[in-house]
Amino acid sequence: MGDHYYTERPTVESKPFQWTYMLRGHQFLFTVDQGVFSKKEVDFGSRLLIETFVEPNVSGSILDVGCGYGPIGLALAKDFPHRMVHMIDVNERAIELAKKNKQQNDIENVRIYISDLFQRVEGKFAAIVTNPPIRAGKAVVHSIFEQSANYLLSGGQLWVVIQKKQGAPSALEKLKTIFDEVDVVEKKKGYFIIRAQKA
Numbered sequence: 001m002g003d004h005y006y007t008e009r010p011t012v013e014s015k016p017f018q019w020t021y022m023l024r025g026h027q028f029l030f031t032v033d034q035g036v037f038s039k040k041e042v043d044f045g046s047r048l049l050i051e052t053f054v055e056p057n058v059s060g061s062i063l064d065v066g067c068g069y070g071p072i073g074l075a076l077a078k079d080f081p082h083r084m085v086h087m088i089d090v091n092e093r094a095i096e097l098a099k100k101n102k103q104q105n106d107i108e109n110v111r112i113y114i115s116d117l118f119q120r121v122e123g124k125f126a127a128i129v130t131n132p133p134i135r136a137g138k139a140v141v142h143s144i145f146e147q148s149a150n151y152l153l154s155g156g157q158l159w160v161v162i163q164k165k166q167g168a169p170s171a172l173e174k175l176k177t178i179f180d181e182v183d184v185v186e187k188k189k190g191y192f193i194i195r196a197q198k199a
Contacts, residue, residue: 014093023050023075029104032069036094042071045191046131049161050075052186052193053129058155060126061086065117065144066133070098076129077110083126088115118147125151129159134166141167142174145196149178152198160194168192 016033021042032040042050050072062080064073067087077085087110089095098112115121117140128148132141141162148158158179162168172194175182179196186193 016097021071023047023071024079026075026078028071028074028078028101030069030071031097031100031104033093033097036069036091036097043131044189045161045163046072048186048188048191049129049131049159049193053127053159054185055080055083056126056155056157056197058126058153060124060153060156063121063125063128063151064088065128065130065148066090067098067112068094068131070101070112072129072131073098073110073112074101074105074107077107078105081109083109085110086121086125087112088118088121090114090116117143118151121151123151124153124156126153126156127159128152128156131161134162138167138170141171145171145175145178148196149198154198156198158196158198160192160196162192162194164190164192168194 014033016031018029018031021028061084062076064087067073067089073085073087087098095112095114102110130144132144162171175196180199181197183195184192185195
């Protein structure tokens with residue numbers, strides 16, 4: 001059985017390469033590698049989440065759960081330089097790539113660290129964003145939803161991208177049992193952008 005992108009230490013051979021990409025009007029140079037999610041380009045779901053995201057009316061930091069090599073967290077950090085963005089992943093290779101991508105795109109307002117879900121996360125956030133690891137299973141995805149509520153400030157928001165065929169309807173129902181206000185802010189090509197707000 002091969003590595004998944006949520007493996008802590010990918011055993012697949014490292015063969016890093018680079019490409020550029022435009023996100024929220026900023027040009028990025030990304031270094032990527034084998035053993036990380038969507039290495040050939042920024043995947044459509046992440047792009048849709050990045051472009052759809054709107055700042056909540058709450059001051060505070062942003063948390064990117066399952067950041068991979070960093071497109072979501074780095075794009076938001078670049079666009080909102082007054083906010084600190086925390087970026088976490090269980091995949092050590094992804095974290096090293098995210099740190100490299102932070103440096104080569106001159107982004108200072110980020111903290112990037114290994115964490116198995118919220119294990120090493122401290123504090124509360126104005127927004128949490130995630131393109132959840134669907135292949136890790138529904139229990140993991142729903143755990144992200146449940147734990148997010150504990151790490152959001154009052155008025156803070158959880159932003160999730162999920163495909164309809166990969167469980168968007170059940171994700172919506174689950175979120176409605178946790179949060180007071182849940183809405184679908186965008187639908188495109190089978191992808192849902194869901195925003196859940198903490199009271």
